[in-house]
Amino acid sequence: MKVPITKSGNCITNNFYESSAIQIAYNQEQGDRDKPYAYTFKPSRNNNSSISISPVHIDGNTGLYRVMLKVEWVGFDTSNTDGTFDIYFQGDVWRYSVGAWSWSSGMSNYMINPLRTQQNLKNLVLSSESGSYNFNTTFNVLDADCYMLRLGMRSNYSNGMGTITVSDIQVMPEKYYTGGNEKLRAGEDYVACNNFIEI
Numbered sequence: 001m002k003v004p005i006t007k008s009g010n011c012i013t014n015n016f017y018e019s020s021a022i023q024i025a026y027n028q029e030q031g032d033r034d035k036p037y038a039y040t041f042k043p044s045r046n047n048n049s050s051i052s053i054s055p056v057h058i059d060g061n062t063g064l065y066r067v068m069l070k071v072e073w074v075g076f077d078t079s080n081t082d083g084t085f086d087i088y089f090q091g092d093v094w095r096y097s098v099g100a101w102s103w104s105s106g107m108s109n110y111m112i113n114p115l116r117t118q119q120n121l122k123n124l125v126l127s128s129e130s131g132s133y134n135f136n137t138t139f140n141v142l143d144a145d146c147y148m149l150r151l152g153m154r155s156n157y158s159n160g161m162g163t164i165t166v167s168d169i170q171v172m173p174e175k176y177y178t179g180g181n182e183k184l185r186a187g188e189d190y191v192a193c194n195n196f197i198e199i
Contacts (some may be wrong), residue, residue, distance in 0.1 A: 001061045010125065010186070011093075014131070015130075017166040019036055021052045024056055024057050024058075024171050024172060025054045025055070025056050025151075025169045025170060025171040026069075027086065036165035037167070037169075038165050038168075039051065039053045039165065039166045040071055040163055040164070040165040041153055041155075041161065041163065041164050041165070041166075042161075042162070042163045043087065043155030043158035043160075043164075044155075044160060045080050045157060045158060045159065045160040046157070047081075047082075047083055047156050047157060048154060048156060049154070049155045049156070049158065050082050050090070050152060050155070051152055051153055051156040052092075052151075052152040052154065053122060053150070053152050053166055053169070053170050054150065054151050054152065054166075055094075055148050055149070055150045055151075056064050056148060056149045056150070056151070056171045057110070057147070057148055058141055058147065058148060059147055059148075060096065060139070060145070060146065061144075061173070062141045062142060062143065062144055062146075063111075063140070063141060063173060064138055064139075064140050064141075064142060064173070064174040064175075064176070065138065065139055065140070065171055065172065065173055065174055066136075066137075066138050066170075066171065066174045066177040067111055067112075067115065067135070067136075067137060067138070067139060067170070067171045068134070068135060068136045068168070068169070068170045068171075068173055068179075069134075069135050069166055069167070069168055069169045069170070070132060070133070070134050070135075070166070070167050070172060071132065071133050071134075071135065071164060071165070071166055072120070072130075072131070072132040072134075072164070072165045072167070073124070073125040073130060073163065073164045074130035074162065074163055075114070075129065075130070075132060075159070075161045075163060075166070076125040076126060076158065076159065076162030076163040076164075077126070077159050077162070078126070079159045080157045080158060080159050082155060082157050083156060083157035084156065084177065085155075085156065085157050085158060085159070086122050086124070086155065086156045086157070087122050087125060087154070087155040087156075087158065087164070088116060088120075088121050088122065088153065088154060088197075089111075089112050089115045089119045089121060089151065089152070089153055090109075090112060090152050090153065090154045091106065091109035091111060091112050091149060091150050091151050091152050092109060092150050092152070093148070093149055093150070094144060094146075094147045094148040094149075094150070095108060095143075095145045095146055095147060096145050096147055097124065097145050100153075101150065108140045108184075109149050109150070110140060110142070110146075110149065111139050111149055111151060111171075112143050112151075114137040114139045115135055115137060118135055118136075118137045119133060119135065121153070121164075125162065125164060126165075129138070135166075136144070136179070138174055139154075141185075143194055151166075153166070153179070162190070175186065
């Protein structure tokens with residue numbers, strides 16, 4: 001840590017960041033990252049019922065990111081006999097070289113596998129009639145051609161009654177994340193924590 005702290009306990013740096021204030025997931029409907037929002041998805045009974053939830057402006061910046069979100073569900077079961085029920089995170093990518101959202105193979109949405117690895121959505125929504133779960137994991141952006149990532153969900157052959165809500169979405173560069181036992185992070189020219197209080 002190279003940020004200087006004086007003998008009187010004062011910290012001197014050009015940049016102070018509140019972690020939640022620099023999150024980069026946007027309200028897709030309002031184009032705003034500062035307004036609370038939630039997306040509720042009631043999948044149809046058909047194959048491939050899907051929703052796009054939230055774009056994340058990576059803007060060509062490679063590196064490690066933190067993604068956090070809350071999932072709440074109610075009313076799912078396997079009663080649809082048209083096919084095998086499934087539900088999972090998916091997502092597309094906006095790349096500079098393509099200039100549009102794309103699902104093409106090899107154009108990976110780096111958020112998706114870490115979220116799926118942390119918790120399988122199908123197992124989650126079938127574990128109880130209703131409940132909630134907080135996702136908190138990291139993902140690594142490896143390609144500077146990536147401009148935006150967009151989170152979404154897909155369901156196959158739901159019962160037509162279950163609903164799932166995604167809320168409290170936050171995505172930020174990992175170096176600014178302060179949670180768990182780590183309350184403050186300092187780099188060469190910044191300090192990040194959850195709250196700064198001026199006295």
